[in-house]
Amino acid sequence: MKFFEKYKDNLRKKTKWSWASDIVFVLLILALIFPATRTPLVVFVKRLTLFGPSVSEKDNYGKLSQSDLQWPLMDRNNQIVTLSELSDKPIFINIWATWCAPCIAEMPSIEKLYVDYKDKVNFVIATYEDQTLTDAFLEKQNLNLPIYRYQIQEPKPIQSSTIPATFILNTKGEIVVSEKGTSNWNSDRVRELLDKLIEEGK
Structure with a gap:
């Protein structure tokens, strides 16, 4: 009682x-x-709780070989594209899936970055999922991103056991950013790094 x-x-x-x-x-x-x-x-x-990724001009996470740069991806027009064809500019690679909540959380920040840098940086938003799934996802989330589908497993230097996984390559194929997990990609530090890579690649 x-x-x-x-x-x-x-x-x-x-x-x-x-x-x-x-x-x-x-x-x-x-x-x-x-x-x-x-x-x-x-x-x-x-x-x-999004924070900007760990970005430093001195960071180097290895380099993709000429063989690695032949990684074939299919774009939304069903055309095969390799990283080698995109290496005239810095490359922003994001590995994701429509069912991955952390991936979804960071997508708006990637979209904002893409809108401002799409003419100066090649964006590769890569997934193994079918295009019908990714198209429906983009429409639902009101996103307009360049989605690419795996044809074979990604090269070893950018393989990851978790998603999202994001990598930024300079025009030499060097990995200058390697980030696992959710991040705010529309941060000042990321923009400053991209500006530097763009200038170096000219």
Whole structure:
């Protein structure tokens, strides 16, 4: 009996803010339990906590060989394109999937970067998924990004066991950024690095 009396007393003492926070907590738990709401919730939380990637002019994560640069990808017009054909400019490679909540969370930042740099940087947003899936995703998310489909596994220097995985190459095929996980790609540091790579590639 004492337990119930104490419980009722605590309920009476709760403020409106306490009740509100309890309700929000319960709703978050329910959202995580049910699959239909899990992905949107994870995307929302990830976007709230996005940070710029680790970017340094001194970073070097290896280099793609001439063989690696022959990695074939199919564009949205069903044309085969290789990295070698795109190496006249810096290359921004993002490996993702439509079911990946962290991938979805960073897409708007990639889109903003793409809008400003698409004429100076070659963007390769790569996935193994079918074009019908990716086209539907782009339409739903109101995105306009250059999606490429795998034809074979990616070259070893840019292989990743997790997605999203993002790499930035200079015109020599050197990997100057290698980032796993969600990031804000529309950051000042990324833009400064791209500007530098563009200037070096002239």
